[in-house]
Amino acid sequence: xxxxxxxxxxxxxxxxISQVTRALxxxxxxxxxxxxxxxxxxxxxxxxxxxxxxxxxGQPGRExxxxxxxxxxxxxxxxxxxxxxxxxxxxxxxxxxxxYAAHKFDQYPVPVDxxxxxxxxRDLLYRRRKSVVSEFSNLPPAPTFGDVSAIGRIxxxxxxxxxxxxxxxxxxxxxxxxxxxxxxxKLLPLEVSSGEGRVQDFQAAHRGLAATYLYEPDEMxxxxxxxxxxxxxxVYQAIxxxxxxxxxxxxxxxxxxxxxxxxxADALQLEYNKxxxxxxxxxxxDIVGGAEALGSSK
Numbered sequence: 001x002x003x004x005x006x007x008x009x010x011x012x013x014x015x016x017i018s019q020v021t022r023a024l025x026x027x028x029x030x031x032x033x034x035x036x037x038x039x040x041x042x043x044x045x046x047x048x049x050x051x052x053x054x055x056x057x058g059q060p061g062r063e064x065x066x067x068x069x070x071x072x073x074x075x076x077x078x079x080x081x082x083x084x085x086x087x088x089x090x091x092x093x094x095x096x097x098x099x100y101a102a103h104k105f106d107q108y109p110v111p112v113d114x115x116x117x118x119x120x121x122r123d124l125l126y127r128r129r130k131s132v133v134s135e136f137s138n139l140p141p142a143p144t145f146g147d148v149s150a151i152g153r154i155x156x157x158x159x160x161x162x163x164x165x166x167x168x169x170x171x172x173x174x175x176x177x178x179x180x181x182x183x184x185x186k187l188l189p190l191e192v193s194s195g196e197g198r199v200q201d202f203q204a205a206h207r208g209l210a211a212t213y214l215y216e217p218d219e220m221x222x223x224x225x226x227x228x229x230x231x232x233x234x235v236y237q238a239i240x241x242x243x244x245x246x247x248x249x250x251x252x253x254x255x256x257x258x259x260x261x262x263x264x265a266d267a268l269q270l271e272y273n274k275x276x277x278x279x280x281x282x283x284x285x286d287i288v289g290g291a292e293a294l295g296s297s298k
Contacts, residue, residue, distance in 0.1 A: 004279060007272040011265055018261035021254045024089065028251035032177070034142060035244035039174070042237050046230075066223040068156065068231070071189050072165040079113050079133070079164040080105055081155060081187065081235065083171040083242040084121030086137055090246055091253035093172065093180070094120040097242075100182035101170045102128065113164065115154060117239065133158075143243075145236050152232025159188045171238040172245035178252065180245035185238070187231060 082101050084094045098121055105112045114130050116122035119137040126132065134154055140147055155167045167188035173181045 004272060004275045007268055007275055011268045011272060014261050014265045014268060018258050018265065021257040021261060025251050025254035025258060028247045028254060031141070032244055032247035032251060035240060035247055036174070038142065039237065039240040039244055042233070042240065046233055046237060066220070066227055067160055068227045069189055069223075075110055075165040077111050077113065077164045078105075078108065078166045078168065079115065079155060079158050081115045081117065081151065081167065081169045082121050082125070083169075083238055084116070084118035084124075085242070085246040086119040086139070088120065089253060090250040091256075093246055093249035094118070094124070097121070097170065097172050097182050098124045098128075100184075104170070104184060105168075113158075115151065117148075117151060118242075139239070143236075143239060145233070148236050148239050149232045151239075152228070152235040155187055155235070156228050156231055169235065169238055171242045174241045174244040174248065177248050180249055185234070187234060190227065190231070 080101060082097070084097055088094070112131065113133045114125055116125050116132050116135040117137075117139075122132065122135045122137060136148075136151060158164045159167055166186065169185045169187045171183060171185075173183040175181055
């Protein structure tokens, strides 16, 4: 059994750690609130963009209307945009999304290239010896659309150049403070008929309504502008989802760490009391034994 001084030092160390984890929990709670607010602010624009895109691409001959709507005859190579965090202390957040991507694409029948967004994902992909064609790390704490538009631009350029035939987006979907789910979305070619994405509820609510639009200057000019922009917008929304999920996961992990540190400190305090009581008992026994020895010698 450790002596009282060692136990006392351990108690002090555990309490110091609990103060740090409690502070990180508070910071993450503030950040997740800001991230969810930013996420909600992007949804109205995404909904309208998706509505116009569906209407245009739903016209006859959608395959010839724009290259980003055209499915390739054969898929020889794909690109995966993987979204992770730059920092740890978020539980299994980064590991789970990389494992999810590996489960989906490790046995893929064609070669897979990766665009790593986040330092943790980049390091894990390099460790697994994956083909990383580009990486983005140290994004601003509250990224704007302009900060991340280059990611969507790379996806569009790789697809249009013919280097890849499909582009997928792998990220963590924010459901609630206690639940974040890895998700995958086909980014290119755009699947306008599947109803996937943030506007699925919008489509369900407006099913059966046939709106009529007049486009200026023409549909092709609109497509050339809206499709690349909406592709980048999907990446931006996924980054906001991932950020909110990361902060929520970190907040939960720090809460669990704080609770564990508190329990450990209580257990160590009980052990310290036992050690201290044992020391007092031994001292009393020594005094009593010494007194009896003196009395018997007299």
